[in-house]
Amino acid sequence: MNNNVFEQMAKRYDTEERMALAKVIEKEVKLELQNSKSKSLIDYGSGTGLVSLELAELVESILLVDSSKQMLEVAEAKIAQKGITNANVRYADFTKETPELKADIVFMSLVLLHIPDTTKIIQELFHILNDGGKLLIVDFDKNDNISHPKVHNGFSHDELKEKLAEVGFQSTEIRTFYHGKQIFMNQDASMFIATCNK
Numbered sequence: 001m002n003n004n005v006f007e008q009m010a011k012r013y014d015t016e017e018r019m020a021l022a023k024v025i026e027k028e029v030k031l032e033l034q035n036s037k038s039k040s041l042i043d044y045g046s047g048t049g050l051v052s053l054e055l056a057e058l059v060e061s062i063l064l065v066d067s068s069k070q071m072l073e074v075a076e077a078k079i080a081q082k083g084i085t086n087a088n089v090r091y092a093d094f095t096k097e098t099p100e101l102k103a104d105i106v107f108m109s110l111v112l113l114h115i116p117d118t119t120k121i122i123q124e125l126f127h128i129l130n131d132g133g134k135l136l137i138v139d140f141d142k143n144d145n146i147s148h149p150k151v152h153n154g155f156s157h158d159e160l161k162e163k164l165a166e167v168g169f170q171s172t173e174i175r176t177f178y179h180g181k182q183i184f185m186n187q188d189a190s191m192f193i194a195t196c197n198k
């Protein structure tokens, strides 16, 4: 899916269905953020912040990064409206520019499937992470019922693990945590969370 699509949908992105799915993801990610009060977190491909703005209290700071300005405008309005003091936004596409940022945790929810060169983005995110940091990826399991020219049809755990190891992650744990009806291009699908340690 190209970025224009996200620009066009930003103002109407937060549907009941997406908010419900974000809640499921939030619950799972919170389990990974215990004892993270002193950590900095980057939410890469944050969209409107549906998930990460609910994580602000668990970490020291959150930077929402997205390649859609309009998604970030919605996120900024929410940050102001909720009075969140430790969250900021940044417009960027790390597949096109090498970022000068560092973080203890990088979180990426339902973004990898939209990025054609998955190795490149994983490499960039690896470099952003401080030593001992972790990358949390939430995405869909491989789904052969789905075929789209611009979207990966999910990911196989073994292939993704291999790629993460090649990039340099010391260890990765991947587990499926949710099965839902019509959650991935109107098909029933399951989601995984990958915890990748640098």
Ligand SMILES: C[S@@+](CC[C@H](N)C(=O)[O-])C[C@H]1O[C@@H](n2cnc3c(N)ncnc32)[C@H](O)[C@@H]1O
Pocket (backbone or CB within 6 Å): 003, 006, 007, 022, 044, 045, 046, 047, 048, 049, 050, 051, 065, 066, 067, 068, 071, 092, 093, 094, 095, 108, 109, 110, 111, 114, 115
């Ligand atoms: C399906 S939305 C997910 C939003 C959010 N992470 C969530 O779970 O609610 C995908 C987001 O990734 C962003 N995105 C897609 N490709 C990107 C890239 N190369 N760099 C940064 N953001 C990207 C889109 O603009 C969009 O906001």
